[in-house]
Amino acid sequence: MTESRVAALPRLGQDEGRKIIAEVTEQARAGGDVLIDLDQTQEIDSLGAACLVEASLLVKRRGGTLRIDNATGNVADFVEMIEPALHPPPPQPTPEDSTFVELGGNVLRYAGEIHEFVSLCVDAFYWTIIAPLEGRGFRWRIFVDEVLEMGVRAVRIVFLMNFLLGLIIAMLSAAQTESFGVSIYVADLIMIGFARELAAIMTAVVVSARTGAAIAAEIATMKVQEEIDAMRGMGLSTAQFLVAPKVLSLVVSLPCLATLGLIAGILGGCVWGVFVLGFPPSVWIDETLGAANLSDLMQGYLKTLFFAMAIALIGCHNGFRVSGGSRGVGLMTTRAVVMDIFVMICIDIVFAAIFYYVLGR
Numbered sequence: 001m002t003e004s005r006v007a008a009l010p011r012l013g014q015d016e017g018r019k020i021i022a023e024v025t026e027q028a029r030a031g032g033d034v035l036i037d038l039d040q041t042q043e044i045d046s047l048g049a050a051c052l053v054e055a056s057l058l059v060k061r062r063g064g065t066l067r068i069d070n071a072t073g074n075v076a077d078f079v080e081m082i083e084p085a086l087h088p089p090p091p092q093p094t095p096e097d098s099t100f101v102e103l104g105g106n107v108l109r110y111a112g113e114i115h116e117f118v119s120l121c122v123d124a125f126y127w128t129i130i131a132p133l134e135g136r137g138f139r140w141r142i143f144v145d146e147v148l149e150m151g152v153r154a155v156r157i158v159f160l161m162n163f164l165l166g167l168i169i170a171m172l173s174a175a176q177t178e179s180f181g182v183s184i185y186v187a188d189l190i191m192i193g194f195a196r197e198l199a200a201i202m203t204a205v206v207v208s209a210r211t212g213a214a215i216a217a218e219i220a221t222m223k224v225q226e227e228i229d230a231m232r233g234m235g236l237s238t239a240q241f242l243v244a245p246k247v248l249s250l251v252v253s254l255p256c257l258a259t260l261g262l263i264a265g266i267l268g269g270c271v272w273g274v275f276v277l278g279f280p281p282s283v284w285i286d287e288t289l290g291a292a293n294l295s296d297l298m299q300g301y302l303k304t305l306f307f308a309m310a311i312a313l314i315g316c317h318n319g320f321r322v323s324g325g326s327r328g329v330g331l332m333t334t335r336a337v338v339m340d341i342f343v344m345i346c347i348d349i350v351f352a353a354i355f356y357y358v359l360g361r
Contacts (some may be wrong), residue, residue, distance in 0.1 A: 004250035006020060006023045006024060006027065006034060006035065006036050006037065010040050010041060010042050010043070011034075011041070011043045011044075012038070012041050012043065012044040012045070012048035012049075012051075012075075012309060013044075013047055013048045013318075014045075014047035014048065014050075014051070016048060017048045017050070017051025017052065017054075017055075018051060020051060020052070020055055021051055021054055021055050021058065024036075024055040024058060024066070025058060026086075027054060033059070033064045033065045033066070033067065034055075034059050034064060034066045034067070035066075035067050035068075035069055036052065036055070036066065036067070036069070037069055037070050038068060038069070038070050038071040038075055038079070039069075039070035039072075041071070041075050041358060042073070042075065043074075043345065044074070044075050044078050044079075044212070049078055049079075049082050049228070050078075052068065052082065053082060053085045053086060054085065055088045056085075056087070065176075066086065068086070078315045086353040088113050089170075099266065100259050106310040113321070115314070115358060116317065116320075116321070117317050119314060120239070120243065120313060120317055120320070121313055123192065123237070123239035123243065123264060124239055124243045124244055124247050124312075126239070126242035126249055126311060126314075127239045127240040127243065128244040128248050129274070131152075131240065131244075132217055132324075136333070138244065138245075138248075139241060139244070139245050140241065142241070142245040143248055143249050146245050146246055146249035146250075147249045147252060147253055149211075149214075150207070150249055150250055150253045151209045151210075151249070151252070151253030151254075151256060151257060152252040154207060154210055154211065154253075155257070155260060157206055157210065157215075158203050158206055158207075158257045158260055158261050158264070159261070159264040160264075161202055161203075161206050161261075161264075162194070162198075162199060162202055162203065162262070162264035162265040163217070163264040163267055163268040165198060165202055165265055165266060165268065166190055166194065166264065166265035166266060166267065166268025166269040167268035167269065167271060167272055168199075168268075168270075169189070169193065169198075169265075169268075169269065170186050170189055170190060170268065170269035170273060170304070171272055171276075173186045173189050173190075174186050174273075174276070174277055182336065183273075183277050183279075184279065184283070184284075184287050185277055185287075185292065186269065186272075186273060187269060187270075187284050187288045188287060188288070188290075188291035190265060190266060190268075190269035190288070190290055191266060191288045191289075191291040192291055192293070192296055193265075194261070194262050194265040194266060194300075195262060195292065195293070195296040195297050195299075195300050196296045196299050196300055197300065197348070198261075198265060198355035199258050199259075199261040199262040199265055199300055200261075200300045200301075200303040200304050200307065201234075201281045201303070201307075201344065201348060202252065202261060202265075203257045203260075203304070204254065204258075204303075204304065204307040204308075204311065204328065204344050205341060205344070207250070207253075207254060207257065207307075207308075207311060208311050208337055208340035208341060209337055211250065211311065211315075212311040212314065212315045212336050212337055212340045213315070213333050213336060213337050214315075215246055215312060215315030215316060215319060216314075216315040216316075216318045216319045216332055216335075216337075217319070217329055217332075217333045218319065219242060219315070219316055219319025219320060219322075220318070220319040220322035220328065220329040220332045220333065221332045222242075222319075223322050223324060224322060224324075224326070224328065224329060228320070238320075242311075242316065243312075243316045244311045246311060246315075246316065247308075247312040247313065247316075250308040250311060250312045251305060251308045251309060253273065253308070253310075254304045254305075254307060254308035254311075255301055255304045255305065258300060258301065258304045262300070266288055269288075270284055270285070270288070288358035295355075299351065299355055302351065303347065303348065303351055306347050307344050307347065310340065310343045310344060310347065311340050311344075314336055314339045314340050314343060315336045315340070317336075318332040318333075318335050318336040318339065319332060319336070
């Protein structure tokens with residue numbers, strides 16, 4: 001293969017380098033290798049060296065090789081320094097991980113996340129219950145602010161969602177019971193359904209979408225802005241200042257919101273029963289109260305306690321695990337809501353198994 005020769009000037013800077021690139025381009029069009037002769041070059045700067053690198057890449061794309069020869073003194077030292085860029089090694093193919101390696105990596109990643117979540121739960125339990133009993137204090141002002149944000153400001157949306165759900169269930173149930181002449185039992189159905197299941201799960205879903213996402217976004221933003229690192233650098237416990245007030249406030253707020261949701265759902269059913277089905281209000285209310293059962297109410301309220309802890313801890317967990325910038329905050333916020341709903345369904349399944357297959361209720 002032929003080798004074309006390009007001679008450099010006594011000084012190799014940006015302007016001279018551009019001339020070399022132009023000559024190399026002409027030589028490379030004909031194919032073959034290119035030799036740049038630096039015999040007359042006494043001075044070279046970084047821009048000239050960058051032009052040599054660009055010329056080398058240009059020749060390589062044409063299928064040839066660029067060689068630099070006859071460099072002396074400081075020019076030779078400069079050329080030796082940029083030699084790796086002039087002749088970079090070919091990219092090595094990335095080895096594909098085997099199935100077992102990939103499986104092991106996933107297991108280790110999930111095990112690490114589970115360990116972090118368990119550690120967070122332990123810290124939250126300590127700073128919420130044990131630390132105040134030991135006289136180490138609790139952030140009551142933050143707790144009050146969180147109750148206002150998580151509980152009081154969620155009243156309207158929780159009431160509206162449960163009211164509409166009660167109205168819908170009464171509407172659908174009445175269509176089935178009217179053919180049997182037992183439309184009054186729609187009141188029983190709504191009372192039992194909301195007491196056991198619907199008030200707790202619907203309220204928890206609303207709170208998860210509203211509060212769980214807000215918890216994850218707040219902590220994730222603090223992590224991205226390095227406020228979490230600053231707190232740890234000052235010797236402050238993030239569990240004491242950020243996690244414990246949120247957990248306790250949600251444990252207090254969610255049962256209250258579920259009670260409101262129960263009342264709203266019953267009212268929604270009552271509206272359909274009185275104004276559409278034509279039952280007197282006293283008859284419908286008596287039937288509803290007659291279907292009330294303490295065990296059903298206790299089942300619903302127990303669920304709300306576990307739902308509240310899950311929403312708060314999962315939101316905090318995902319917030320602390322954020323990486324990257326604003327995109328990472330959005331991803332972790334979405335992940336927190338999805339995990340909240342999944343875990344709440346799992347908790348609901350456990351309660352259903354305990355109450356209906358173990359306790360026989």
